[in-house]
Amino acid sequence: MVKIDINSFFQGYMDKESIFENKKVLQSGYTPDNIPHRDDQIKEVAGMLAPVLKGEKPSNIFIYGKTGTGKTLSVLHVVNNLTKIAASKNLPIKISYINCKLKKVADTEYRLIATLAREFGKEEIPITGLPTDEIYRIFIKHIDKDSNSIILILDEIDQLVKKAGDEILYNLTRINTELKNTQITFIGISNDLKFANDLDPRVRSSLAEENMSFPSYNALQLQDILNERAKEAFKKDIVTEGVIEKCAALAARExxxxxxxxxxxRVAGELAERKGHNKLVISHLDEAESKIENDMVLETISTLPKQSQITLLSIFSLYEKKGKEKFFTGDVYEIYLGLCDKVGLKPLTQRRLSDLIAELDMLGIINAKVISMGRYGRTKEIGLAMPQSSIPNLISQLKGWLNV
Ligand SMILES: Nc1ncnc2c1ncn2[C@@H]1O[C@H](COP(=O)(O)OP(=O)(O)OP(=O)(O)O)[C@@H](O)[C@H]1O
Ligand SMILES: [Mg+2]
Structure with missing residues (x-):
C-alpha cells in the first residue's frame, strides 16, 4: 500500500494559489448588490410598497415564479432599502421575513403565530399548549399596542399551507379586521404555480390584491448574471472562453x-481546484453537472422508506450483473427476497413491489416500461435513469444505509 504523506498534501494545498478570489460570491447566502434583469420587478414591488412611507396601507402582494428566478433576492432587496429609509426618517414601519420552509418556524399555525409574536418583541410565549385562538389574540393585542405599519413576507408560502392547512391563509388575512392601530401588509411568495392557481377565491381576493409573476431567465440573461458573479468570484483569466456561455445554456435547459x-x-470551480488545475474549462462544467445530479439523486434516495431502498438496491445490483441485458419485475423480485432476508424485513408481495417500482419511476430514479405479455398479464421492463457510472457509488451508499 502506498503511504500518503498527508502533511505534505496539506502543505502543497496551502502553497498552491487558489483559483478563487472570493468563493462566497457563488454561495447561496450571498446577496449581490447588482441584480441584472430584475429592474422591472424591483420597481414594481417598490412602487406597490411605497405608500407605507406615507402611512397608507399597501395592497397585499402575491408573487410567483419558478425556482431560481430571483423572487427572494428581489423582494429582500426592496425591503432592505425600505427598512433603511424608514429608520432614517423614524417611521413606525416594521418588516418581517419568514421562510415557511423552515420547519421550526412554520410547521403549524400555532408555531407561526408564536414565532411572529416573538419577532415583534412579545417574549414568554409558550412553545405549545394554548388554543390557536388564544395565540392569535395575544399576537394581535401585542402588535396593536402602538400604531405600526407591518410588512410581513411569507416566503415559500405554499409550504406553510402544506404543513398547516388551508385555513391558515384565511385566518391570517382576517387579522387586519381586528387591528385598530396597526396594519399588516402581506407579501406571499411561491414557486409552486399550481398552488398559486388553486388558491381559494376568498383567500385570493384578500391575499393577492396585487399579483406579480417572475419570468424565468433566458440563457443570455443568465450569462449576464454569471459574468457579474464570476468577475468577483474567480481570479483574473481563470475562466476560459465559452465557460459562462455553456454554464448558462445548461442552466437554461429546463x-x-x-x-x-x-x-x-461554483461546483465546477471546486472540482478544478481540487484537481490542481489553474483554469476553469468546459469539461469541469460537465463534471459539475453530473456531480450535482448525483448528489440530488442521493438525497432523494436517502429519504426513501426502507422497502423502496431495498427495491432500488435490487435493481442496481441486477443491473451490475446483467449489463445491457433486459430485466423485468420478476427478476427484481428474486433479488429483493434475498435482500429482505438479509436485512430481516418481511417481504412484500410481487404486486406491491411492482407498485414501488412504479413510484421509483415517478421519482425519475429509474425507468420502468410496462409491457404486455399477452395472457400472462403485464410486467415492467426496467432500466436506469442515470449514468451507469453512478451505480457503484449508489450501491455502496444503499448497502451502508441498509446494513447489508
Ligand atoms: N438577477 C439576478 N442577479 C444576480 N443573482 C441572481 C439573480 N436572480 C437570482 N440570483 C441568484 O440566484 C439564486 C436564486 O435566487 P432567489 O433565491 O431569489 O430565487 P427564488 O426565485 O426565490 O427561488 P425559489 O423559488 O427556489 O426560492 C440566489 O443565489 C440569487 O442570489
Ligand atoms: Mg426564494
Missing amino acids: HGDARRALDLL
Missing part, C-alpha cells in the same frame, strides 16, 4: 434558474 447556474459554476 427553465432559466439562476441558482442552478451559480451552483454549476
Whole structure:
C-alpha cells in the first residue's frame, strides 16, 4: 500500500494559489448588490410598497415564479432599502421575513403565530399548549399596542399551507379586521404555480390584491448574471472562453434558474481546484453537472422508506450483473427476497413491489416500461435513469444505509 504523506498534501494545498478570489460570491447566502434583469420587478414591488412611507396601507402582494428566478433576492432587496429609509426618517414601519420552509418556524399555525409574536418583541410565549385562538389574540393585542405599519413576507408560502392547512391563509388575512392601530401588509411568495392557481377565491381576493409573476431567465440573461458573479468570484483569466456561455445554456435547459447556474459554476470551480488545475474549462462544467445530479439523486434516495431502498438496491445490483441485458419485475423480485432476508424485513408481495417500482419511476430514479405479455398479464421492463457510472457509488451508499 502506498503511504500518503498527508502533511505534505496539506502543505502543497496551502502553497498552491487558489483559483478563487472570493468563493462566497457563488454561495447561496450571498446577496449581490447588482441584480441584472430584475429592474422591472424591483420597481414594481417598490412602487406597490411605497405608500407605507406615507402611512397608507399597501395592497397585499402575491408573487410567483419558478425556482431560481430571483423572487427572494428581489423582494429582500426592496425591503432592505425600505427598512433603511424608514429608520432614517423614524417611521413606525416594521418588516418581517419568514421562510415557511423552515420547519421550526412554520410547521403549524400555532408555531407561526408564536414565532411572529416573538419577532415583534412579545417574549414568554409558550412553545405549545394554548388554543390557536388564544395565540392569535395575544399576537394581535401585542402588535396593536402602538400604531405600526407591518410588512410581513411569507416566503415559500405554499409550504406553510402544506404543513398547516388551508385555513391558515384565511385566518391570517382576517387579522387586519381586528387591528385598530396597526396594519399588516402581506407579501406571499411561491414557486409552486399550481398552488398559486388553486388558491381559494376568498383567500385570493384578500391575499393577492396585487399579483406579480417572475419570468424565468433566458440563457443570455443568465450569462449576464454569471459574468457579474464570476468577475468577483474567480481570479483574473481563470475562466476560459465559452465557460459562462455553456454554464448558462445548461442552466437554461429546463427553465432559466439562476441558482442552478451559480451552483454549476461554483461546483465546477471546486472540482478544478481540487484537481490542481489553474483554469476553469468546459469539461469541469460537465463534471459539475453530473456531480450535482448525483448528489440530488442521493438525497432523494436517502429519504426513501426502507422497502423502496431495498427495491432500488435490487435493481442496481441486477443491473451490475446483467449489463445491457433486459430485466423485468420478476427478476427484481428474486433479488429483493434475498435482500429482505438479509436485512430481516418481511417481504412484500410481487404486486406491491411492482407498485414501488412504479413510484421509483415517478421519482425519475429509474425507468420502468410496462409491457404486455399477452395472457400472462403485464410486467415492467426496467432500466436506469442515470449514468451507469453512478451505480457503484449508489450501491455502496444503499448497502451502508441498509446494513447489508
Ligand atoms: N438577477 C439576478 N442577479 C444576480 N443573482 C441572481 C439573480 N436572480 C437570482 N440570483 C441568484 O440566484 C439564486 C436564486 O435566487 P432567489 O433565491 O431569489 O430565487 P427564488 O426565485 O426565490 O427561488 P425559489 O423559488 O427556489 O426560492 C440566489 O443565489 C440569487 O442570489
Ligand atoms: Mg426564494
